[in-house]
Amino acid sequence: MSLGCITPLASSMLVHKLQKPALHKPLFLQKPFITPCLKTKIPARCRIAQTPINMALITTDEGITRRIGNHHPNLWDDDFIQSLSKDYDAPSYQGRAEKLIKFIKDRFNALPVQSSSADDLFQHLSMVDNVERLGIDRHFQTEIKTALDYVYRYWSDTGIGCGRESTHADLNTTALGFRVLRLHRYGISSDMLQQFIREEGQLLHFNSQSNEEEIKGILNLFRASLIAFPGEKVLDDAKSFTTTYLQQVLPRISNLNLSREIKFNLEYGWHTNVPRLEARTYIDIYGEDSSWASKTINNIFYTTLLELAKLDFNMIQSLQQKELQILSRWWIESGLGKLEFARHRHVEYYLWAAMGCIEPKYSTFRIGFAKLSALVTYLDDIYDTYGTLDELKIFTKSIKRWDLSAMDRLPKFMKVAFKAFDQAVTDMAQEAKKTQGRDTLNYARKAWEVYIDSYMQEAEWLAAGYIPSLEEYLENGKVSAGSRVVTLQPILSLDVPLSNDILKEIDYPSRFDELLCLTLRLRGDTRTFKAEADRGEVVSCITCYMKDHPGSNEGDALKYLNSLIDERLRELNWEYLKLNNVPIISKDNAYNLSKGLQLLYKERDGFTVSSIETKNLISKMMIESIPM
Template sequence: MALSSTFSSNLSLGLKSQLTQSQSQSQSQSHTFQLCCKTLPLMRRTKANMFNPIVNQALTTTEVPQRRIGKHHPNLWADEFIQSLPNHPYQAPHYAERCGKLISEIKHRFNAAAGGENIVSKLLSLVDDIERLGIDRHFQEEIKEALQLVHRNWNDCQRDLNTTALGFRILRLHRYSVSPGMLGPFRTANGQFFCSTAQTEEGKIKGILNLYRASYIAFPGEKILDEAQEFSTTYLREALQKTGISSNLLHEVSVNLRYDWYAFLPRLEARKYIEIYGENSSWARTEDNEKLLSLAKMDFNMVQSLYQQELKDFSRWWRESGLPNVDFARHRHVEFFFMACAICEDEKYSAFRSSLAKSCVLATYLDDTYDTYGTVDELKLLTEAIKKWDPTSIDQLPDYMKIIYMVLYNGVNEMDREAQKFQGRDTLSHAKDAWETYIDAMLQEAVWNATKHIPTLVEHIENGHVSSGKRPTTLQAILTVDGIVSENIFHKIDYPSRFDYLGGFSLRVRGDIKSFKGEVDRGETNSSIVSYMKDNPGSTEEDALNYLQNLLDERHKELNWELLKIDGVPTCTKDYSYDVARGYLHFYNERDGFSFAYQEIQDHVNQILIEPVTM
C-alpha cells in the first residue's frame, strides 16, 4: 500500500503555522556574451580589496565605494589539473561485460532469498546492501517485487528489532504506508529500546544502528521515533568505546553518526559502504557477497570515469565563462559538480548534473555580489537588468556585473533548451521567475545590511527561504530527469508548494546555524540567530541555536512527509529535488563548507571524482 495525502490534514492543525505562532508568543545572445568576455580587462583586487574605479562606469562619482569582501580562499582545483586527468581504465568494454554478467547472477539471488525461512529478513538485508552499495538502479524490478513480498508477509513473520527497524525504514522510503508503532514491542516504558537477549553484542549494536537509521525517516508527531533517535545516538556513541567489537562494525557506526540521513549523499554512502563491506571478512568468504562487492567496485569506477569526462567539460565551461576574473567571489565550481555527482549516479542524467552544478555556480556568484561586494545602487541596476532579460540592458552595469549577467543569461537559456528535450515544452518562464524572486530576496537582504536593519525572525525566514537559492538551483535540473512535470502539477513541487518552501527553509536555517560567526566577521546582520535574539531580549546565542535546531528538526519531518506522500509529482523528480536539499546540508555538516572547503570536503571531491576504488 502506498502513502496517500490523508496525513496532510494533520499538518494543518498547527504544524504549518508553528513558526509564526512561536514568534507571536515571543515577538545573438551567445555572441554578445563572447564579445563581452573578450573585451573585459583582467580584474584583480588592489591592496584595498576593491576594483579600479575606471571599471566601475555605472557610479555617479569617481570615488571608489567601500566594499565588503568575503575573504574566500581561491579555487582549489586548477583546470590544468582536471584536464590532465588520464583516461579512466574502467572505460574499457570488458568491464561493462563483466558487470553485466554479475548483475545477471545477482538477480538470481533475489529468487533464492524469496524461498525457505526468514524470507523477510533475507530480502530486506539484500535490498539494503544493494542500495547502500550504490548499485540499486540495476535491480529496480527485483527490488520492487521483493518489497511487495515483504509487505505481504510482514504480519506473518517473527521479527527482531533489527529486522523491524530495517523494514520500517526501507518500506517507508519506498512509499509504503507503515507505522513506527511496529517498534513499540521493543520499547520500554521509559523510552529505552532492547534487542533479544539471545543476540550477540555485535547483533545488538547492528539492531540499534538500524533503529538509529530508521529514526530519521520520521513524520511530524511520531514521538516514538524521537525517542528512538535519542536512545540510539547515546547507545552507539557508547558502543564506539567498547572492546572486542569488529572494526568494520565500529567503522559503520562511526560513519553513520558522523553523517546523519540529511547529510549522507547517496554516492558518498556507496563509497564508504564499499569500504565497510569489504572489511567484513565473514562476508567476503561467501561467493554471493563477493559478487556484490565486485560489482559495486567496478560499477563505482565505471561511473566515476563518466564523471571525469563531464568534469572536464564543466571546468572548461567555467574557465571560458569569464567567471574566474570575478575574484571577490567563491570559486567552488568543482565542489558543486561533486555535489551533483554525489546525488545522481545514473549515467543517463548528465544533463541533471550539469544543470545543477551550473545553477549552483551562478547562484554563488550572485550571492557574493549581493551579500558582500556590490553597492545597493549597483545591485538595483543588476536586479532591473536581470528582470528585463535582455543583454542590451546591461550597458549601465559595472563590468564585473556584466560578466555575471551574461553567464546567467546564457546559462539559464541553455538549461532551458535541455529541459525542453525532456519536458516537451518551454519552461523558461518558470526559471526566470525563480531567479527573479531570488535576486529580489537578495536585494532585500542587501538593503537590510546597508541600513543595519535587523528583521524579525519571521521576516528573516520568509525572505531567507527564497534567498537560500534552493529553488533556482534545483528547478531546471529536476526537469531533465524521467517524468513529465505538467503545468497542473508544477505548483506541487515549485513555488508556492510546501515542498519548495521546506527545502529553502532547511537550507536557510542550517546555513545560518553553521555560518553565523563567519557572517558576523564580514559585517552581515542577516541571520536567524540575530533575529531571534532581537525578538527575545535577554536571550543568548545558545538559546537561539537550540530553538532553531529544534525548529529545523520539526521541519525536516514535515519535508519527509512532503517527499513521501503520493501527489502526482513524478517520483524521480521529487527524489532528486529532496536530495539537492541534502546536498546543501552536507556542506553544512560540520561548518560552512561553501565559504571554506575544508579538508573533509576536499577528500570527498577526491573520493567521488578523482580516486577510483581499489579493486
C-alpha cells in the same frame, strides 16, 4: 547569504497509502513565498551599527570603495581537471558489469526457492538493504519491488519475524523492514515498534552484555528511527535509547567493521548521508571482512556483489570526471574565473549534485545544477559584498529586463556575471524543452526575478542597517537561499514530463519546495553567521531571533533554530515519501540535493571554506578510484 503538536500515523494504513499528519506550523511558515519591499522608514531600534570586525575594503581604479570577502581561491585548476584519466570508461568494463548484474538478478529471483521459512523475510530485506548501501540498487528495481512485495505480504500490526512462519516479531527484522519499506513508500506505521520499548524509552528484553547480533538489531532500530515523520514519539524514544546504547557499546566491540559501521551511521545519520558517500563507505567496510554477508549469501555471491559495487563506482566516477572537464571549460570560457572578489566553487557545486544524482543519463541535471549554483554564488557575492547599492538597483532592473544592453552603465564584473547567468538559464530552458515538450524559459525567468528581488531586499536591509523580525527575514530568506532557482531547471531537464499541475507539487508553491528552501536557509545561517558578520553581513536567523527575544544570546538562538531544522526535516521526510503525482525520480533528486546540502554544511560552510571536508569529499568521490 545563500548556498542555506502532530498526529501520529495510524497503524491500519493500506499498502502504498500514507495518511498525512495534521501539521501545525508557526505563522511565518504558513505563508506563501513573498518578497517584501523596504518602503517604510526604519525605526531606530531596528537599526544596527555598521562596524564589522574584519570587513575587508579595497579601492578600485575608479575610486570606488568596495567590500570583499577574502575568500580562498579555486582549489581545482583546469589543467588538473583536464588531466583526469577516466580509467573505467572502456566498453570492456560495461560488459563485465552487465554479467555481474545478471548473476545478482538470478540470485534475487532464486530467493523464494532457496530461502528457508525460518529466515526468508530477513534474507529478502538484507538483499535489498545491501544493494542499496553499495549504491547499485538502480540496476535491480524490478527485483527490489518483488522482494519487498513478498515481505509486505507477511507484515502485520506487530511487525514481522525472521521468516514467514515465525510466530513472534523479531526486533532486527522488524526494524530493518520498517526502514526499507517506508523508504519505498509502503504504508508502514511506527506504532509496532512500541512493543519493543518501555515507557521510559528503554528496550524490552535487551541484554546489557550484548552480543554482536543484538548490537546489529539495535543498529537497525537506530537507522529506522531516523526515517521519522512529525509526531512519531516512538521513534524519538527509539533514537534516544539506541544512540546512547551504541555510543556506550562501541569501545567493547571487537569486530572492527561493525564498529566502523556504527560510527558511520552515528555521524552521518540520514539527512547527511548521501548515496555516493554511503556506497563508498560500505564498499570499504564490506571489502575488509565478509562476515556481514554470512547470514544471507554465500561467498561466491558476496564477491560478485562487491565486485559490481567497486566496478560501478569507478565507472560512474569516470563519467563524473568527463562532466567535470565540461564544467571546468565552461567556467574558463565564461570569464567568471576573472572575478577575483568572488568564490570560485563550480567543482564543489558539481560534487553537491553528483553525490545524489548517480544515473549516467542525467548529465544535464548535474552539470546544469553546478552551473546555476555557481552563478548564484557570484550573484550572492555581488549583492552581499562587492556591489554598491546604486549599482545593485540598476543591476536588478537590468536582470529583470533580461537585456545585456541595459547594463551599459554598469562595471564589467556585472556584465560578465549577467552574460554567463543569462546564457545558463537560456541553455537549461532549451534542455528542458527536449523533455517537457514546451518552452519553460519564461517560467524559469519569473522564478529568477523573484529571487533577484529577494537579494535586493537584503542589500537594502544591509545599507539601512536594519534587522528584520525572524518572520520577516525567513519570508525573504527562503527565497534568497537560492534552492528553488538552482533546482527548478535541472529537474525540468530530467526525462519525465511535468505538467503545470504536477510542477506545482514539487516547485512553488508546494510545501515540499518550501521546506527545501527553508531548511537550506536555516542550516546555512547556523554555519555562516559569524563569518558573514565579520564581512559586514550582520542580518541572519541568529540576529533576527535575538532581536525578537531581548536578553537572548547566540546559544539560545542556535538551540531554537537547530530544533526548528529537525522539525522541518521530519516534515520534509513526510513530503518526500508521501505518494502524489510527482514522478519519484524528480523527488529523489530534489531530496538528495537537500541531503547533500546538510552534509556540506555539517561542520562549516563547505562552499565558502571548501579546503577541508569538501576537498576531501571531492578527492574521495570523484578523483580516487577504488582498487579492484
